[in-house]
Amino acid sequence: MRLHYWTYEGPAHVGACRVGSSIPGVHTVLHAPGGDSYTSVLFTMIDRQCGFPAVTNVSYGRKEVSTTGIDRMITVVEQVERTHQPRVIQVIPTCTSNLLKEDVGGALNRLQAQCNARLLFLQLNAFCEKEDQGADMTFAGLVEALATGTGERTPEPSVNILGLTSLGFRHRDDLREITLLLNQCGVQVNAALPLGGTAADFDRLGRAWFNVVPYAEIGLRAAKVLESRFGQPYLVHAPIGIQATQEFIELVQSKVEELGGRPANFHPRPESLSRVPWYSRSADSHYLTPKRSFVFGVASHALAVARMMEEEIGMRPLAVGTFSYEHSAAFLDTCAQRGWQGFYSDDFKEVERRIAELMPDIVMGTQMERHSARRHDLPATVISCPAHVTDFPARYSPFAGWEGANVIFDAVTHTLTLGLESHLIDMFRELPGVEHDSVLGAVRLPDLPDTPSQPTQAAAPAVVAGTTTTSVATASAGGTASGVLSGELRWTDEALAELKKIPFFIRKKAMHNTEKYAREHGIREILPQTIHATRDELSRK
Amino acid sequence: MASLNVIREASCAEGFCSLGCIAWLYRKIRGSFFLIVGSHTCQYFMQSALSVMIFSEPRFATAIIEESDLAAKTADFAHLELDRIVGDIVREYNPTIIFLVGTCPAEIIKIDLQNIGEMLTQKYARPIMFAPVSGLEHTFTQGEDGVLQALLAVSPAEPPGAARELLLVGAVGDLVEDEILEQLAELEIPVRGILPARDPRRLPAIGPNTVAVALQPYLSMTINALRRRGVEVISCRTPIGPTATRQFYEAICRAFGKEPPAKLAALEAEAWERIGPERELLIGKRIAIIGDNLLELPIANLLYEMGAEIVELSTPYFNRKAMAADVACLPEGLTLYEKPDVIAQAERVIALKPDLTICGLGLANPFESRGLPTKWSIEFTFTPIHGFKHAKDLAEIIARPVRRGQLMAQRGWYVDQPVNTRAAV
Numbered sequence: 001m002r003l004h005y006w007t008y009e010g011p012a013h014v015g016a017c018r019v020g021s022s023i024p025g026v027h028t029v030l031h032a033p034g035g036d037s038y039t040s041v042l043f044t045m046i047d048r049q050c051g052f053p054a055v056t057n058v059s060y061g062r063k064e065v066s067t068t069g070i071d072r073m074i075t076v077v078e079q080v081e082r083t084h085q086p087r088v089i090q091v092i093p094t095c096t097s098n099l100l101k102e103d104v105g106g107a108l109n110r111l112q113a114q115c116n117a118r119l120l121f122l123q124l125n126a127f128c129e130k131e132d133q134g135a136d137m138t139f140a141g142l143v144e145a146l147a148t149g150t151g152e153r154t155p156e157p158s159v160n161i162l163g164l165t166s167l168g169f170r171h172r173d174d175l176r177e178i179t180l181l182l183n184q185c186g187v188q189v190n191a192a193l194p195l196g197g198t199a200a201d202f203d204r205l206g207r208a209w210f211n212v213v214p215y216a217e218i219g220l221r222a223a224k225v226l227e228s229r230f231g232q233p234y235l236v237h238a239p240i241g242i243q244a245t246q247e248f249i250e251l252v253q254s255k256v257e258e259l260g261g262r263p264a265n266f267h268p269r270p271e272s273l274s275r276v277p278w279y280s281r282s283a284d285s286h287y288l289t290p291k292r293s294f295v296f297g298v299a300s301h302a303l304a305v306a307r308m309m310e311e312e313i314g315m316r317p318l319a320v321g322t323f324s325y326e327h328s329a330a331f332l333d334t335c336a337q338r339g340w341q342g343f344y345s346d347d348f349k350e351v352e353r354r355i356a357e358l359m360p361d362i363v364m365g366t367q368m369e370r371h372s373a374r375r376h377d378l379p380a381t382v383i384s385c386p387a388h389v390t391d392f393p394a395r396y397s398p399f400a401g402w403e404g405a406n407v408i409f410d411a412v413t414h415t416l417t418l419g420l421e422s423h424l425i426d427m428f429r430e431l432p433g434v435e436h437d438s439v440l441g442a443v444r445l446p447d448l449p450d451t452p453s454q455p456t457q458a459a460a461p462a463v464v465a466g467t468t469t470t471s472v473a474t475a476s477a478g479g480t481a482s483g484v485l486s487g488e489l490r491w492t493d494e495a496l497a498e499l500k501k502i503p504f505f506i507r508k509k510a511m512h513n514t515e516k517y518a519r520e521h522g523i524r525e526i527l528p529q530t531i532h533a534t535r536d537e538l539s540r541k
Numbered sequence: 542m543a544s545l546n547v548i549r550e551a552s553c554a555e556g557f558c559s560l561g562c563i564a565w566l567y568r569k570i571r572g573s574f575f576l577i578v579g580s581h582t583c584q585y586f587m588q589s590a591l592s593v594m595i596f597s598e599p600r601f602a603t604a605i606i607e608e609s610d611l612a613a614k615t616a617d618f619a620h621l622e623l624d625r626i627v628g629d630i631v632r633e634y635n636p637t638i639i640f641l642v643g644t645c646p647a648e649i650i651k652i653d654l655q656n657i658g659e660m661l662t663q664k665y666a667r668p669i670m671f672a673p674v675s676g677l678e679h680t681f682t683q684g685e686d687g688v689l690q691a692l693l694a695v696s697p698a699e700p701p702g703a704a705r706e707l708l709l710v711g712a713v714g715d716l717v718e719d720e721i722l723e724q725l726a727e728l729e730i731p732v733r734g735i736l737p738a739r740d741p742r743r744l745p746a747i748g749p750n751t752v753a754v755a756l757q758p759y760l761s762m763t764i765n766a767l768r769r770r771g772v773e774v775i776s777c778r779t780p781i782g783p784t785a786t787r788q789f790y791e792a793i794c795r796a797f798g799k800e801p802p803a804k805l806a807a808l809e810a811e812a813w814e815r816i817g818p819e820r821e822l823l824i825g826k827r828i829a830i831i832g833d834n835l836l837e838l839p840i841a842n843l844l845y846e847m848g849a850e851i852v853e854l855s856t857p858y859f860n861r862k863a864m865a866a867d868v869a870c871l872p873e874g875l876t877l878y879e880k881p882d883v884i885a886q887a888e889r890v891i892a893l894k895p896d897l898t899i900c901g902l903g904l905a906n907p908f909e910s911r912g913l914p915t916k917w918s919i920e921f922t923f924t925p926i927h928g929f930k931h932a933k934d935l936a937e938i939i940a941r942p943v944r945r946g947q948l949m950a951q952r953g954w955y956v957d958q959p960v961n962t963r964a965a966v
Contacts, residue, residue, distance in 0.1 A: 001604040001622040003629065004584050011581040033645045035558030035676015038586050041903040050910030050956055052887060053903065059552070062677040065649065083884050095580035096645040096677075099611075126580060127608045386589075 006348055008323035008366060008386055012124040012134025014039060015218075016092040017055050018165040018194075019138045025199025026142070027054045027086035027117075031073050031104060032094035034059040046387050047166050056080050069100060070107050077108070081117050087199040088146065089117045090138070095126035120145050131386075132217040132298070133326055135165060139194055140221035143205065151206035151230040157261040158190035159252070160208040160226075162234075163219020165194045169301065169385040173398035178214055181239060181401050185252045186264030193222075206230040209259050212252070214238055214400060215300040217324055233259075238300045239400045240408070241308035242270045242277060274402040276409045280313055285413070291315045291361035296351055296369055297384025299324035299331045301399070305364055305383045305408065306340060312405070313412055318358045321345055323366075348372065359512055362416060377508055381411040483525075489518055491526045498528040513538060545868055545877055547859060552882035556833035556857050556901055557919075558586050558676040559684030560642065565923070566688055567600040569712045570737050574636035575601035575672075578623065578652060579644030600634070606646055619652040624661060631665050638741040639665075640672040640691055648675045668695045668741075680857040682759045682834045682922060685712060689763040692737055692744060698770075699748025706733035707793060708745055708772070710763060711756035714925040715739070721756075721780075721928055728790060730797055736763070747772060752796055754789070756780065756927060759835035761863035778866045780927050781836070781935065782843035783812035785870075792866075812929045816847075819936035822943055824848035826896040831855045831878075831886060832918025833901040838867040838877075840899065840921060844939070845872050852893050855881040897943050912955040914946030 013030060017039050020028035030036060037057035043049045058076050060069045077089055091108060105121040112119050122141045124134050139162075161178055164171040175196050179189050190208035191201040211226055211234040213219040223234035235255060239248035249266060257263050271277045279285060293315040295306040299322040306320040319341040322331050328344040335342025345351055352372035355363055363373035363380040367388045373380035382391065383399070398404040484491045491499070502510045510531065517534040518526055560583055563575045577583050584603035604626050610618055627639060639661075641654045654671040661669040670691035674684040689710070707730050709721065718735060725732055734745030745751075749771035755764060758779045768774060777792035778785040787809040791801040813820070826849045830837050837856040845851060851871075855878035861868065878886065883904075890898055891911060898908050898915045905915040916939060926935040 001578075001606055001610055001619075001626060003602050003626050004581075004605050005599050005602045006588050007581065007584060010585040010589065013582070014585065033675075033677045034556065034680060035560070035586070035645060036582060038557055038589075038903070041901075042589060044903050044906040048906060050907060052884075052907045056884070060677075062648075062675075065677065079882075079884070095582045095606075096649055099646055099649040125608075126582060127606065127611060130581070 006368065007130075008346055008348070008368070009131040010386070011095065011126050011131065012129040012137075013092045013094045013126060014042070015129075015131040015133065015135030016090070016122060016124060016138040017043070017053075018131075018167045019135050019142065019218075020090055020092075020194075021049070021053050021055060022164075022166040022194035023088075023142075023197060023199055024054075025087040027056065027080050027084050027089050029073070029077055029080060029089055029091045030055060030057045030094060031069075031091055031097045032057055032059070033065075033096050034061065036094045036096070042167060042387070046389050047392055048389075049166070054084065054086065065100065069097075070102050070104065073104065074107060074111055077111060077115070077119065081115050086117050088120060088142070089115075090120045090122055090142065092122055092124060092138070093126070098126050118146065130325070132324065135218045136163075136221050139163065139165075139218060140225050143193075143202065143222040143225045146199070146202035147205040147226060147229065149203045149206040153209060154188070154190060154207050156188060157186065157256045157259075158188040158208045160190050160205055160211045161192040161196065162211050162213050162222050163194075163215055163217075164192065164196065165218060167385075167387040168195070168215075168218070169298070169383075169387065169391055170397060170399045170404075171195055172392070173396055174214065174400040174404070176396075177398040177401035177403055178212070178239065181245065181249060182212070182252060184268070185249055185256070185266050186262075187252060187256060206232070208232060209261070210234060210255055212237075215298070216327060217298055217300060238304045240301065240304035240404055242274060242312050242402075242405050244304055244307065245274075245401050245405065246270060270402070274405045276312060276405045279409055279413075285314070288314050288413075288416075291416075292318045292358075294318055294355055294358055294360035294363045294365070294369075295383070296321040296323075296363075296365040298322065299327035301384045303331060303334055306335075307338070308405070308408060309364070309412075310338075313409065315362065315412070318360050319343060319354055321351060321354070359509055362412060364412075379415045381415040383408070383411075486515060489515055489524060489526055492528075494528050495526045495531060498531050502531075510534075544873060545871055545875055547861075547877050547879060549859075549879045550882045550885075551880050557681040558583070559674045559679035559681055559687065560586060560644065560676070561681050562674065562684030562688060563587065563601050563642070565712055566685060566737065569739065570638070570692075570741050571739050572637035573600065573741055574630055574634055574639045575642055576623075576627065576630065576639055577601065577603040577642040577644060578619075578647045578654060579603055579606065579642075580646045581605055583644045583646075600636075602630075606650070611650070620657050620660065623657055624664070627661050627665060627669060631667075637667060638695075639667070639669045640688060641669060643671060643673045643675050643687075645675050645677045648677060670694060680833070680835070682757070682836075683858065685757070686760050686762045689736055689760060690766055692741070693747065693763060693766050693770075695741075696736070696744040697746045699746040699750055703746065703748060703750045704731060705750045705752060705797070706731040707797070708733045708747070708751050708753045708767075709735045709756055710753050710767070711760055712737055713756050713927050717925040717927045717931060720930055724790065724928070725793070728794060728799070728802070730793055730799075749773075754793060754796075755863075757836075758839060758864050758867060759858075761860045764863065776866050778842070778870065779836070779839040781839040781932075782846060783809045783816070783929060783932050784846055785839060785842060785867075786812070786927070786929050786932070788866075808929050812932045815933045816936035819933075819940040820847045822940050825850065826943065827852045827893070829853035829890050829893060829895040829898040829900075830918075831881065831890065831898065831900045831904070832921070833857055834918050834922045836918070836921045837899075838864055838871065840918075841875075842867060842870045843935070845870075847936070851875060852895050853878075853886070853890055853898075855879070855886060896946070897939070899939075910956050912950070914942040914949075916942050 017028050020026045021043050040053035040055045043053040058073050060072050064072050108119045108121050122138050164175050191197050191204055210232050211223045213223050213236045215238055216236050226232045235251050237248050239245045293309045295302050295317045302322045306317045309315045309317055317340055320335050321343040323346045332342045348368045356376055363369050363378050364383045366384045370380045370382055397407050483493050514531050514534045518530055567575050641658050643654050658669045658671040672688045672691040674687040738744050747770050751772040753767050753772050754775040764774055775792050775796045778788050780786040780789035787805045790805050794801040828844055828849045829852055830841050841851050841854055857880055859879040898913055899918050900915055902917055908915045920938055925931045
């Protein structure tokens, strides 16, 4: 057993539901107890889907577990067929059903003769597989069973876009952007699945010249099935960032040529299609140069965004991490080749520890890193699933392609500007008589209590709890010595006064570095000299 | 007694897992830690369905059963693993009480949490209690019933000759709790305590001189357990809305041999007056109540008292005995669906075109997209709604979507196709 407070990925059946609910005509029956029926909430609440989700829970109870669980499942499948008349019903077990030794597949085989819908049982193991892998395997299972066409190629070059799903990070808008890129290369989209297609589209998958898998986490297994069935080659390439988008366009065109198509000769100047090349070069962006980023997310997004940060925005990644276990080996290889400090972790607390150690200028991660960064007063922006309602904005907001690069550039620069603004608010708060109780109060510096005897404010524990300094308590409250306690370290009043001389926007960092220096040198009481020694040591590095 | 027509559909109801109760109980029971023994599915429910993201003070977590645990095949693997995990939790947080929360998978692989809890209680010198909250048998708020039973197992016995005192049963917000205690003090009702107590080290004593009253309608197992310990139980309405609240206090007064003071009627009248505007808005409105948190009957009663018409009523679980007082006030000839068939019900509701549909989170947007205003039933669980003062908050919650629905109806923007899942190039 392993203790978890929060995880980056959901269980495998959530991935299966993401695939199923992306495709009209596919209905998912979760073979699960009543308690698991929350899954559909994700689709209507986070993705704001209007329709009733095409997910039905079998909702068996204790009495049915040992005796009639299968009968109940069959009744539900029959009812779903009657009510929704889907082309496909996929039956997915959750963890509890994995533990029951039932012959669900056999029961469905017997039931198939009486059903118009195609019945599929996808055996996922909830005890090893997680959301992305569950989605990938489910999609491959659907392709395996349903892609039965002749495989006769379309007259003009065409591709299938594989692996975008509902609840995917910006997948809704990426689909449109990637379709646009393909059309610019003179390539038609034959089918897009799961997102963008219907159950009827499986039949025509074989007609495409080749397959495009934008994000390797979902779609790769399906592409391999199609390769072996129809001899269709596939491309795996995330077109995130200017260069990656250019490469995507080149890869697609050379693949078309390789397969006997006429070259479209589309070699665009990125400057004409995205503002990033100019904005990144403009004098306004000079301030980005010395800044460092921290990148964490699903493997495909973390790698692509890290590269964009380093080469196109000019904020070198201090570390690049992923929670995608299945792709972690290739991920770490790429990081090593690029000279990045790469890491794999599915523990958000470990990721937070790394952020706290490195103190980057910007954190690019999941919604959880956004929270972690806030605790350390660092600007952050979200570049990866897990899905959150704010990742489904009303506006067009892709991550892929030319427009995606614009979106990411804005996310970075706006986040940094806001970070600066929060410091300004902080600076003005230090003026006597000026009180700011804005939402930014949550990101205020936890460093210098102006009135040491004042009890800690309500917001302070949340801020302090996450920092490397486990607790900052005013020592004078105890009445023993002056100064401020930070974990096992004591800041003397003189050192605090010295710290206040440091410009506000690097004060937090100076404090962090000084404490690190003090710990490394066994110093328990921080004096002004400690701050100076820290600065000297850092300048020698 | 109203003639209530109950149809048990026992179908694929949509609702939250009973683990959801941890969301309010971990805050209510100070110094507690809820250790869910289950799967990734259980863990993910807690984080996603309840939008739990920030952990400034993590007081619940899931011990996830892994593949290697299933392969272990030794009888005491769960004991050893939980011993290690509980040890870590004790070192890190030093909780006063730990709940070992049972789940569907833990039940299926027959982890004996009762026994493990007893052994760990000895070792770590604090109550480590098994709370049966499996989603196989319970629905959403009923999880609290399981946790309260676990608390009851550590509540001390009443000393002989104890004074006859009132025990309030059910978790409500601190604000509501304080208001009820104040009101009871004014009525001069001696109060033993509340289950769950805010401080789990000071649980109320239980025995034949205890008179219990439920603040929530979904605690039938706890109430039965109290009866087995000789407790007298007052049967009355759940104190939600002005009239039910008055009747609740009156029932308590009578149980303690007091004539209910006229002041209660005055308080009721005042509460009705405060919610006048909302009442005016809801008079004659047709409302479907298909919630998932077992407050459906008390809410239906309140809406009926406000002059609305209940056109559809369902609940995930119906216990006629436990809800007798609430049932008695329902309008004549109403049909209650228990564990309704969600597909058929949605079609029925769409055809009925109610002015307001009170439903679970998953159904709200599909109804809204068809122009049907909705209210998430879960809000009744997370907002203080009990008692005289909070009747206004409750009325506002219910009236808000009706007001908004009127505004949006003027625009006529309804979308009944899931447009956002399709690419429009």
